Amino acid sequence: MTVVSGPTPAEWKQWEEQGYLVFEDAIRGEMLDRLQQAFDHWAAACKEAWLDGVARGELAATYYDIPNVLEKDEIFIDILDKPRYFEYIKAFTEDDAIHIGEQVRTAPLWPMGYTGWHPDVPPDHPLHIKVQVYVNDVERGGGEFAYVPGSHLPGAGPYPRVKNLEAMPGHKRFPGRAGTAIMFNTYGWHVAMENHTGIPRKSIILTYEKRTPGKIDPGRYAHIAPSLNTPDRRRLFGMS
Amino acid sequence: MPRIDAHGHVFARVSSEFPREAGGITPPEREETVEKLMTYMAASRIDQAMLVQIGGTTVAEHAYLLRCLSAYPDRFLGIGLIPETDYGAPQDHMDRLSDGTGIVGFRLGTVGGPPDPFEPVDVRKFTTYPIWRHAAEKDLVLWLYVRAADAHLIAYMVDAFPQVRVVINHLGICPGQGKGRHDQWGRPQIDIVPYNPAFHTTHRLSTYENVAMHLSGHYAFSKEPYPYPDLAGWNRNLLRTFGADRLMWATDFPWIYEEPGYDKLARLIEETVPDIAPHELEEIMGGTAKRFLRFPDLR
Numbered sequence: 001m002t003v004v005s006g007p008t009p010a011e012w013k014q015w016e017e018q019g020y021l022v023f024e025d026a027i028r029g030e031m032l033d034r035l036q037q038a039f040d041h042w043a044a045a046c047k048e049a050w051l052d053g054v055a056r057g058e059l060a061a062t063y064y065d066i067p068n069v070l071e072k073d074e075i076f077i078d079i080l081d082k083p084r085y086f087e088y089i090k091a092f093t094e095d096d097a098i099h100i101g102e103q104v105r106t107a108p109l110w111p112m113g114y115t116g117w118h119p120d121v122p123p124d125h126p127l128h129i130k131v132q133v134y135v136n137d138v139e140r141g142g143g144e145f146a147y148v149p150g151s152h153l154p155g156a157g158p159y160p161r162v163k164n165l166e167a168m169p170g171h172k173r174f175p176g177r178a179g180t181a182i183m184f185n186t187y188g189w190h191v192a193m194e195n196h197t198g199i200p201r202k203s204i205i206l207t208y209e210k211r212t213p214g215k216i217d218p219g220r221y222a223h224i225a226p227s228l229n230t231p232d233r234r235r236l237f238g239m240s
Numbered sequence: 241m242p243r244i245d246a247h248g249h250v251f252a253r254v255s256s257e258f259p260r261e262a263g264g265i266t267p268p269e270r271e272e273t274v275e276k277l278m279t280y281m282a283a284s285r286i287d288q289a290m291l292v293q294i295g296g297t298t299v300a301e302h303a304y305l306l307r308c309l310s311a312y313p314d315r316f317l318g319i320g321l322i323p324e325t326d327y328g329a330p331q332d333h334m335d336r337l338s339d340g341t342g343i344v345g346f347r348l349g350t351v352g353g354p355p356d357p358f359e360p361v362d363v364r365k366f367t368t369y370p371i372w373r374h375a376a377e378k379d380l381v382l383w384l385y386v387r388a389a390d391a392h393l394i395a396y397m398v399d400a401f402p403q404v405r406v407v408i409n410h411l412g413i414c415p416g417q418g419k420g421r422h423d424q425w426g427r428p429q430i431d432i433v434p435y436n437p438a439f440h441t442t443h444r445l446s447t448y449e450n451v452a453m454h455l456s457g458h459y460a461f462s463k464e465p466y467p468y469p470d471l472a473g474w475n476r477n478l479l480r481t482f483g484a485d486r487l488m489w490a491t492d493f494p495w496i497y498e499e500p501g502y503d504k505l506a507r508l509i510e511e512t513v514p515d516i517a518p519h520e521l522e523e524i525m526g527g528t529a530k531r532f533l534r535f536p537d538l539r
Contacts, residue, residue: 057416
C-alpha cells in the first residue's frame with residue numbers, strides 16, 4: 001500500500017524558492033496503463049474533428065488537445081486527485097484548491113517549439129499551479145517541459161524574449177519517463193522545448209488554483225457529477 | 241526614412257489592354273487606379289507602396305500591375321501570382337514576370353504539404369517546393385496568406401530555405417475554411433477566434449530571421465470599429481516577438497478607402513501602441529519594408 005503524504009520540509013523549501021517539484025512514477029502500473037490506453041483511444045477517435053477545426057482556423061495544428069476528456073473516461077478524473085502529487089496541491093493551497101482545466105495534449109513534430117517562454121498568470125493572480133504528466137517517455141530534446149527556477153518569485157526577471165529556446169538564462173529541462181509529473185507555479189517562466197526525436201510528445205497538463213469565491217460555476221460539471229464522488233473531488237469542482 | 245505601405249491592390253476596369261478576372265468586389269467596370277492610390281498616399285505622407293496582383297494569375301492579367309511599376313519605378317514594387325497549373329514548373333512564369341519589371345516576389349495561398357501534422361514531412365514533395373526553390377535561386381520574396389490548414393507547413397519551408405525572404409500577410413492570420421465574407425463596404429471580412437491558432441503557428445516564425453510580418457488587415461478581422469482595440473494586443477505582442485525591424489505596416493488598399501479611410505490607417509500603429517519608441521515606429525512605417533523588400537531610393 002502506498003503511503004500518501006504531503007511535502008517534506010525540503011520539498012516545501014524547493015517549492016517556495018524554485019517554484020517546481022518533480023514526481024517520478026507519480027502514475028504507474030495499472031493506472032498508467034489505463035491512462036495510456038484511454039489517451040490513445042480518444043486521440044484516435046477525436047482526430048478528424050481536430051483536423052476539421054484546424055482547417056476552419058479554430059484550432060492550431062501544432063498541438064492537439066482531446067476535448068472534454070472528463071466525460072470520456074474516468075481515468076482523466078482519477079488522475080486529478082489520486083496520485084501522490086495531489087496531497088501537495090492540497091498543502092500548497094491550504095486544502096482549498098479548485099480545478100481550472102485539463103489539456104490532454106499531443107504535440108506533433110514541428111521545426112520549432114509550439115510556444116515561446118512565458119508565464120501563465122501575473123503574480124497578483126491567486127496561486128495557480130500546473131501539473132504536467134508525461135504519458136509517454138520524453139527524452140531531452142523531445143519536447144520536454146522546461147522552467148526557469150525562481151522565476152515565480154516577486155521581483156524576478158526581467159526575462160528576455162529569446163528566439164532560441166535554449167538561450168533562456170538559468171532554465172532547467174525536465175525529460176522523464178511516462179508517469180512522471182512536474183508540478184510548477186505558473187507565475188514562473190516555462191515552455192515546451194523543441195522536439196528533435198521523431199516521437200510526438202504526449203502529456204496531460206492539469207491546472208489547479210487557490211479558490212476564489214464564485215470562480216467555478218457549480219453547474220459547469222453537473223454532467224459528470226456521479227464521478228465526483230469524494231469530498232476532495234466535490235471541493236475541486238466547486239460543488240461543496 | 242521613407243514611409244511605405246507594404247501591401248495593397250490596384251486594378252483597371254476590364255479591357256483588352258488590361259484583361260483581368262472579374263469577381264464580387266472587382267466587377268468589370270470597377271477601377272482602383274494607382275493614381276487614385278497616390279492621392280491618398282500623398283495626403284498621408286506615404287512615399288512608396290507594394291502593389292500586390294489581383295484579378296488573375298496569367299502573365300496577361302498582370303498587365304496593369306506591370307504598367308504601374310513601369311510608370312512609377314521609384315514609387316512601387318510588385319508581387320505577382322502564379323497559376324496553380326504552373327506550380328510543378330513555375331520558373332518560366334516567375335522569370336517572365338520578375339525580370340527587370342519591379343515584381344520582386346510572388347504571393348501564395350497554399351503551401352501544399354500533408355494536412356495531417358502527424359504525417360511524415362518531406363518538403364521536396366510539397367506542391368510549392370519548386371516555387372520556393374526558384375525563389376531561392378532568383379532572390380525573390382514569397383508573400384504568404386495561406387489557408388488555415390497550411391499554417392503549420394510554412395515553418396518547414398522557411399526552415400528549408402533560409403535564404404528566401406518571406407512576408408507573412410495580415411497579422412499572420414490564416415483564413416479558415418468558410419470564414420470569409422464581405423461587409424457593407426465591400427471589404428473582405430474573416431471570422432477569427434480570439435485565442436487564435438496563429439499564436440502557435442505563424443507568430444512562432446519570429447524565430448526565423450528571413451521572415452517578416454505585416455501589421456495589416458485589422459479591419460477584416462476585428463469585431464470592433466477603428467482603431468480595432470480587440471487587436472491592439474496583437475500589435476504589441478508582434479512588436480515584442482518579431483521586433484520593429486521585421487514588422488511592416490500596410491493598409492490593404494483599396495478596400496479601406498471608405499471605411500475607416502486611408503488617413504486613419506496611416507495612424508493605426510501610433511493609436512494602438514501609443515508608447516512605441518520613435519525609431520520603432522519609423523521601422524514599422526517604412527524602414528523595414530525599405531530594407532527587407534529593397535525599395536529603391538526616391539528620386
